[in-house]
Amino acid sequence: MQKNTSIKITSKKLNIQECYDFVQDVSCGGIALFVGTVRNQTQDKAVTLLDFSTYQSMAIKEMQKIADRALTDFHILKIAIHHAEGKLHIGDIPVIIAVSSPHRKAAFAACQFAIDTLKETVPIWKKEYFADGEVWVNAHP
Amino acid sequence: MQKNTSIKITSKKLNIQECYDFVQDVSCGGIALFVGTVRNQTQDKAVTLLDFSTYQSMAIKEMQKIADRALTDFHILKIAIHHAEGKLHIGDIPVIIAVSSPHRKAAFAACQFAIDTLKETVPIWKKEYFADGEVWVNAHP
Amino acid sequence: MKITLLFFGILKDIIGDTSKELQVTESITVDGLKTHLLQKYKELNNFSTFSIAVNEEYVTANYILNTNDVVALIPPVSGG
Amino acid sequence: MKITLLFFGILKDIIGDTSKELQVTESITVDGLKTHLLQKYKELNNFSTFSIAVNEEYVTANYILNTNDVVALIPPVSGG
Numbered sequence: 492m493q494k495n496t497s498i499k500i501t502s503k504k505l506n507i508q509e510c511y512d513f514v515q516d517v518s519c520g521g522i523a524l525f526v527g528t529v530r531n532q533t534q535d536k537a538v539t540l541l542d543f544s545t546y547q548s549m550a551i552k553e554m555q556k557i558a559d560r561a562l563t564d565f566h567i568l569k570i571a572i573h574h575a576e577g578k579l580h581i582g583d584i585p586v587i588i589a590v591s592s593p594h595r596k597a598a599f600a601a602c603q604f605a606i607d608t609l610k611e612t613v614p615i616w617k618k619e620y621f622a623d624g625e626v627w628v629n630a631h632p
Numbered sequence: 633m634q635k636n637t638s639i640k641i642t643s644k645k646l647n648i649q650e651c652y653d654f655v656q657d658v659s660c661g662g663i664a665l666f667v668g669t670v671r672n673q674t675q676d677k678a679v680t681l682l683d684f685s686t687y688q689s690m691a692i693k694e695m696q697k698i699a700d701r702a703l704t705d706f707h708i709l710k711i712a713i714h715h716a717e718g719k720l721h722i723g724d725i726p727v728i729i730a731v732s733s734p735h736r737k738a739a740f741a742a743c744q745f746a747i748d749t750l751k752e753t754v755p756i757w758k759k760e761y762f763a764d765g766e767v768w769v770n771a772h773p
Numbered sequence: 774m775k776i777t778l779l780f781f782g783i784l785k786d787i788i789g790d791t792s793k794e795l796q797v798t799e800s801i802t803v804d805g806l807k808t809h810l811l812q813k814y815k816e817l818n819n820f821s822t823f824s825i826a827v828n829e830e831y832v833t834a835n836y837i838l839n840t841n842d843v844v845a846l847i848p849p850v851s852g853g
Numbered sequence: 854m855k856i857t858l859l860f861f862g863i864l865k866d867i868i869g870d871t872s873k874e875l876q877v878t879e880s881i882t883v884d885g886l887k888t889h890l891l892q893k894y895k896e897l898n899n900f901s902t903f904s905i906a907v908n909e910e911y912v913t914a915n916y917i918l919n920t921n922d923v924v925a926l927i928p929p930v931s932g933g
Binding site for chain 2: 785853
């Protein structure tokens with residue numbers, strides 16, 4: 492299934508067109524994309540920047556598992572899952588997921604499955620910086 | 633609500649980045665996009681090209697209604713609905729829908745609502761061309 | 774009274790024109806117009822599923838037409 | 854036997870390091886290791902919810918460690 496999946500963690504800017512171009516195919520009728528963006532606030536506190544750190548080798552494996560499972564469980568053609576690491580500013584893109592399918596419902600379902608699962612299982616951590624300090628997101632239940 | 637919606641029918645190539653840029657906002661955490669693409673076949677018959685014709689003034693109104701209803705019914709920030717007209721080839725993009733929201737579930741739900749409703753209500757017609765003829769899609773129930 | 778008919782998609786091909794002006798009786802309903810059109814354009818009888826929009830808004834069968842209304846015959850749409 | 858510990862996210866800040874080598878008893882389980890770590894690094898007691906990955910795969914509490922295993926302490930993830 493490898494050639495139908497594109498998995499990447501990078502400190503460069505993520506590129507929507509690159510994800511689109513990877514999944515686009517003459518036999519697909521629709522492409523669903525999810526693009527995460529850095530918000531200017533969290534729980535009413537102004538965010539200045541985010542810093543993403545990863546357990547990169549394991550994160551790549553977990554992202555690959557999500558992509559492979561999406562291909563198995565949904566009627567889709569290709570999937571790209573790209574994640575950023577390092578410092579991101581307001582409006583920057585931490586994550587892009589793109590899914591192509593002959594049928595749009597499958598593309599949407601697989602795209603939602605992928606982002607939901609990524610947020611649960613992939614070893615990536617986000618530190619939020621505010622004017623008066625910083626906090627590891629989700630670290631304190 | 634007008635400024636939170638971008639509605640367009642054009643004979644130029646649709647642009648994913650343009651839709652993304654319109655909906656992107658410092659207060660949004662996620663953007664869901666749907667990009668329709670022209671498939672190389674329909675019911676096992678090879679398609680050579682598609683020709684989209686529209687009742688343009690009414691189609692714009694119906695697309696605006698969909699966008700306004702998405703803003704009312706879902707917790708979203710902005711929505712772009714762009715549709716192509718004229719001749720499209722395999723891989724070309726007939727439609728792009730982009731939705732931004734603080735929360736990704738709302739973005740996905742509104743994006744699916746918009747494409748589903750567009751396909752039911754907006755007066756746009758697609759003629760499929762094959763090597764041996766042409767057919768108006770959906771015209772014969 | 775005079776109304777304008779617009780034809781789209783397969784109906785444009787069937788009628789062979791994009792628009793026509795038509796004289797109809799005062800206070801005719803959309804349903805009445807449909808009956809009239811199916812008599813006037815026999816070729817429409819092979820193709821009875823179409824919606825009607827008046828002045829760019831979908832209307833139902835009992836909608837009453839006014840003079841100068843722009844009446845569009847909308848075959849099943851297939852955008853997206 | 855020797856294992857390697859890796860620390861990520863908030864645990865990296867708490868421990869003040871990204872990795873450490875550690876001697877543990879043969880056939881220790883992940884659960885046994887957790888107990889050991891909570892004794893050794895008192896600061897972890899304020900922070901008891903973390904998962905364990907061995908050689909880049911999540912494992913459960915009764916998983917038995919081998920020599921040279923790379924054991925990652927995974928605090929709640931927050932990617933995306």
